[in-house]
């Protein structure tokens with residue numbers, strides 16, 4: 071069976087390479103790769119060829135809710151931006167904090183951390199506050215490349231930050247370990263690593279680098295604080311209301327919360343906004359990202375039904391422990407890059423069971439692992455958060471250069487995450503503090 | 506010239522749109538049929554009434570959360586028990602165990618309630634990304650019976666959207682957003698909460714109103730999952746669980762250890778049923794290799810025989826939590842052990858509380874099912890008496 | 898109520914992508930991607946999955 075699956079895997083990779091060589095986009099190449107994988111599998115009736123359509127279509131649903139969140143959140147922020155709210159906020163922030171650079175950087179970091187911490191999605195951080203923070207950093211003389219790097223790393227940390235960490239939740243749900251005890255276990259490393267990142271990448275001005283617009287555009291007449299803040303207040307109000315009164319508040323879900331906030335922003339805008347045009351542009355701008363989500367879902371399903379996914383999972387679990395510790399810093403981010411959250415299920419769940427059974431402390435291990443996973447959101451083929459952070463920071467240079475700019479925080483985060491995994495039994499005090 | 510370009514563009518778009526519609530139909534139709542396929546359930550000789558869960562949780566009425574409750578009332582009074590299958594609809598041994606009870610059991614003392622599709626919505630849902638089969642056939646003496654293979658969580662068509670994080674009622678523990686559709690996290694539920702909370706609330710009400718003594722919630726769990734091949738029991742049920750476990754080991758020769766129900770982990774049946782009613786809960790886990798991550802292709806054959814080369818190799822490296830060899834872990838073994846353990850729990854309960862006995866006959870035990878197959882105990886719906894079949 | 902809102906959002910996004918598909922002039926790749934994204938949106942709207 072192993073040989074057969076290896077052949078299917080080879081066909082899958084070959085199809086990707088061939089499609090890429092034929093100058094197809096990343097998304098289409100992945101689609102081609104999923105198709106080829108399914109057809110190769112069909113020779114062995116895994117899946118039967120008649121089921122192939124169903125598997126592709128079913129797989130396309132894997133991230134439907136995430137797609138809707140991305141769309142509504144981006145539309146919301148586009149409206150705020152169009153109404154002049156972003157410019158208004160950035161001008162004010164820089165006016166208030168003025169010259170205290172370290173303080174501004176830390177405040178900006180916390181601003182990026184909050185939405186992702188509350189929702190578990192770094193993308194929400196970027197979509198909601200990414201653009202204004204990027205502009206503020208630009209005004210501080212940080213180059214666009216470094217702005218993108220800061221946003222990427224801090225947004226990743228925000229996703230890992232408590233109270234909501236989706237990787238940890240998937241792992242807890244899959245391993246029957248209660249999702250408790252993560253507040254300090256994750257909170258302390260996230261704050262330290264976040265501060266480290268913004269200071270390392272943002273403390274020095276980049277002379278000569280594109281330091282953002284020399285003069286910020288004037289906000290439109292009639293723009294006021296409450297016009298900017300009210301839509302955000304509505305959004306956070308809805309998120310927090312459910313936390314505060316979970317049994318009296320209906321479940322709105324993130325998409326509707328963003329849609330409502332967007333409607334408020336639309337009503338409060340001091341100038342008229344061409345809503346439909348804006349929505350169509352948003353759809354166009356998000357196309358590669360949303361198509362990636364759809365195609366990754368399909369690919370994941372096809373990989374499972376052909377046994378490729380099982381083989382990969384098997385390979386990881388069969389690796390000897392010491393070797394595994396050396397490989398994890400590579401395997402974990404790449405599993406995220408290829409499968410997004412799927413990686414946590416495929417590799418994470420069996421790994422946690424295994425480590426737990428030989429005396430590691432599961433909660434700390436999960437926390438450590440979930441620092442590594444967000445790094446993978448910058449890796450191809452999906453590179454969701456990496457691409458988003460490039461998008462909101464307006465960085466248009468090479469993606470490789472952007473990744474290179476993240477090397478130091480990347481390395482330190484990896485070291486901290488691995489230390490938490492390897493020395494988990496010595497770090498249980500973090501869990502105890504949290505309870 | 507310009508006309509030509511437009512024509513070509515139109516043609517390209519028409520072809521692509523056609524391919525799109527083709528794929529949508531090719532993939533969509535089987536999914537639609539899966540959701541609307543009804544499983545026939547034969548009312549066995551012991552069935553005395555068929556109720557709906559909405560009788561106990563009125564706001565389930567007319568929703569996909571509503572489901573059938575089969576009542577098997579004995580001639581003599583006694584204790585009362587509830588059996589639930591398909592709490593997780595991708596763990597079909599629970600549902601099949603429940604069907605074997607419905608179609609075969611004759612209760613002599615006491616009453617048994619059986620809910621074969623506890624998460625009915627989940628049983629009409631599929632799991633994107635995991636490549637499961639849509640249905641599976643269990644061979645019988647007269648042909649085969651076809652069942653839906655569902656998902657762990659309810660369908661978003663019935664409960665949408667999910668929150669960003671699920672806050673458990675009433676303990677406020679934070680659970681994954683997915684768990685708002687997981688009927689083994691929404692216990693004890695609310696009459697007007699999200700649909701799956703209304704489902705568990707219905708079962709809680711049934712247990713409280715009809716004074717049910719014993720509740721058995723039947724699952725399957727991965728072989729790499731530490732809590733597998735066991736009976737999960739809280740403090741109040743642990744004595745009976747231990748006796749049942751020891752007895753099946755001694756008398757029937759299979760392992761099924763007892764796991765204590767953790768107090769800190771909310772929303773599970775083995776926790777909340779005990780805490781919010783007088784009922785003693787038991788959660789049964791039989792190993793289902795099909796659900797493990799490191800396995801070959803997810804075929805129906807693998808679902809039924811539980812044989813996988815990767816798991817075999819991992820077993821030799823001592824990475825599984827159950828014994829595993831070339832014989833796999835078949836559906837017969839899984840259903841058989843669920844049946845024996847359930848019967849043994851009833852027997853131990855009756856011994857401990859002689860004024861509330863639960864006595865029944867007609868239900869096969871482990872050795873019977875391993876020898877004869879599950880299908881031997883499933884009837885032919887075509888031959889059932891008029892009105893003798895319930896479609897679920 | 899809230900569920901209806903989600904079908905409205907889904908329909909809205911579906912229409913936007915369909916519209917963009919019809920209007921797209923340049924990229925053939927994008928044409929395919931528009932359709933791929935529309936698959937789950939359309940089938941959810943039709944209450945198939």
Ligand SMILES: [Zn+2]
Pocket residue numbers: 592593596689724725
């Ligand atoms: Zn289960």
